[in-house]
Amino acid sequence: xxxxxxxxxxxxxxxxxxxxxxxxxxxxxxxxxxxxxxxxxxxxxxxxxxxxxxxxxx
Numbered sequence: 001x002x003x004x005x006x007x008x009x010x011x012x013x014x015x016x017x018x019x020x021x022x023x024x025x026x027x028x029x030x031x032x033x034x035x036x037x038x039x040x041x042x043x044x045x046x047x048x049x050x051x052x053x054x055x056x057x058x
Contacts, residue, residue: 001039001040002038002039002040002044003024003036003037003038004037004038004039004047005026005028005029005031005036005037006033006035008026008028010026010029011044012026012027013025013026013027013031022034
């Protein structure tokens with residue numbers, strides 16, 4: 001399972017840092033919150049490919 005930050009759209013979420021509050025933290029942008037995007041391996045791979053394609057078009 002991959003955790004994606006809803007702010008910067010990277011996989012920098014390190015996991016729940018507080019079991020009682022269910023908060024997550026992104027090491028890339030500093031986002032702290034209870035909402036993250038969860039993806040399985042197959043969908044994560046597709047997501048990464050789409051990100052690569054959009055960067056190459058810019």
